[in-house]
Amino acid sequence: MSTTETNGSDGAPPPAATPRIDPTRVNAVTFNAIVDALAAGMRDFRTAPTYGIFFGAVFTFGGILVVLTAAALKIGYLSYPLAIAFGMIGPFAAVGLYEVSRRLERNIPLDWPGVLGVIWAQRKRELAWMAFVVLFIQIMWMYQVRLLLALFLGFQSFASFGDFLQVVVTTPEGITFLIVGNLVGAALSIILFSLTVVSFPMLLDRDVDFITAMITSVRSVVTSPRAMIGWALVVTITLVLSMLPLFLGLLVTLPVLGHTTWHLYRRLVPPQEVLAGPQPEASSSGSSDGDPA
Template sequence: MSNADIDDGGESAGATGNTKRTGTLPEVRALTVADIRTAFNQGYADFLKAPLFGFFFSGVYVIGGLLIAQSLFVWDMPWMIYPVAIGFPLIAPFAAVGLYEVSRRLSTGEPLAWNEILSVIRLQSRRELAFMAFVVLFIFWIWMYQVRLLIALILGRMSFATWESFTQTLFTTPEGWTFLIIGHAVGAVLALVLFSVTVVSIPMLLDRNVDFVTAMISSVRAVAASPMVMLGWGVVVTLMVIAAMLPVFLGLLIALPVLGHATWHIYKKAVP
C-alpha cells in the first residue's frame, strides 16, 4: 500500500504510518466560503465516483442509529429518543473514517479495493485514532449524562411513560421549555467543542503520522484561523444531518457520504 503526501517537515504521511511520528504542529491556513463550496462540490463528486463505499459506510451508521432507537423502546425509555437523535451526529466524524480513506485514494489515484480500505480502517485501532475515538465517545457520554441530569433536576416530578407524554410535557409546560432551552444551550457548547477538535484531527490522523493531541490542537487552530467560515460549515453539517435523520435515518445514506468526503477536502485545504 502506497503512502500519501509528504508533509512540510519531510515526514512520510500515509494511512499505514510506517515513519517516525512527529509532534510538530503543521501550518494551517484560513479558509473562505469559496473553499467550503469547492470542498462540498468535491465531496459530492467523490460520492458519485464511489457510491457503493458511501452507501456501505453510511449504512453501518444508519443501522447503528436504528438499533439504538429500537433499544430505547425495548428498555421502556422512549423519552431518550430525542436527546439521542440530537447527540447521535456527534459521532459521525469518527464513523466517516472509511469515507476519508476513499477520498484520499481518489486524490492520489490509488485503487479503491475493498480489502485494502477495510484493512486501513482496521489498522487505525492500533494507532492514535483509537484515542480520538475515546475522546468522541466521551463527549457523547457527557451529552447523554447531562440530559439525564437535566431531566432529573427539571422534569423529575413529572411522569412520562410514553413518547407522546414526554413531547407533551416538553412543549406545553414551563418546565419543558426550560429543559429545552438549557439542554440545547449545553448541547451547543459540547457540539462546538467536539467540532473544533475533530473537524481536522480525524482525517489528519488517517493521513499523517502524528499523535492525537497534535491533531486536536491543529484542528482547533484551523477553526480559530477562520472561525466564521468553519462554524458556518459546522452549522451546515448539523442541519443537513438532522434533516437527513427525519425520514427514519434514511437520508443519512446520502448526506453522510457527501459530508464525509467534503470534510476530507476541507482538511486538505486547511492543513496544506
C-alpha cells in the same frame, strides 16, 4: 573572541539550526473553500458510490438501531450501551470514506481489502484515542440530560413520550429544561465540532498524536470562524433534512459529507512538504554521500 571559538574547535562553521516545524499550522479559508470541498466530495461519491453507500449504511442503520431500541422495541436499557458502541464504531467507518478520497486524490486503485485494512490498522494508532474523546463527550451529553431532568422535572415518571412532551412544552419547569438543555447541548456540540473537524483525517494522513490533531482542529476553527460556522450549519441542516425520510437520506448525505471533510482538511492543513519547507542544498565541498572530499 577567536575564530576557533566562533566556528568550533576544528575551525568549521557550526551546523545550521534545524528550523522547528509547527505541525498544527493551518490555512485561513473562506466559505468558497467549503463549496469547493463539497463539490469534490460529491465527485468522490459519484466515482465510488459502492464504498460511499456501504459506509453510509453503517452510520444510517446504526443510528436507526439505537432509536428503535428506545422507542419501538421498548428496551431502553439497551440504548445506552448501543449508543456507546456506535460512538466508537462511527469514527472508524468515517476513516473508510477518508481513505477512499485519499486514494482517489493520489490515483491509488480502490479495493475492499485495502480500504478495510486501513480501517483495521487504526485500532493500534492514535485514532483509537480520538474515538475515546468522542465517546467521553457523548457520555457527558447523556449524563447532563439526566442531570437536568432531575433538576427541573424531578424524578417523576411519564407513561408515554407524549406525556413527557406535554410537560416539557406546557410547564415553566419544562420550558426551562428545554432552554438550558439546548444551551448546554449547543456548547458540547461546538466543543466536539472544534476538536474533530480535521482530527480524524489528519490522524489517518499523518503520523501525529491525537493531542496535536485536536489542537490543529481547534486552530482551524479559530483561524477561519466564519467558514467553519458555515460548514457546521451545512452539516447540521443536511443531516436534519436527511433524517426526515426514515433516516434513508443519510445513505447518500453521510458519505458525501465524509468525502467533503477529507477535502476540507486538505484545504485547511498545509501539506507536510510545505510545512517542512525547502531542504538545504548539499555543500559543494563535500561528496554526494556527505564524506569529506
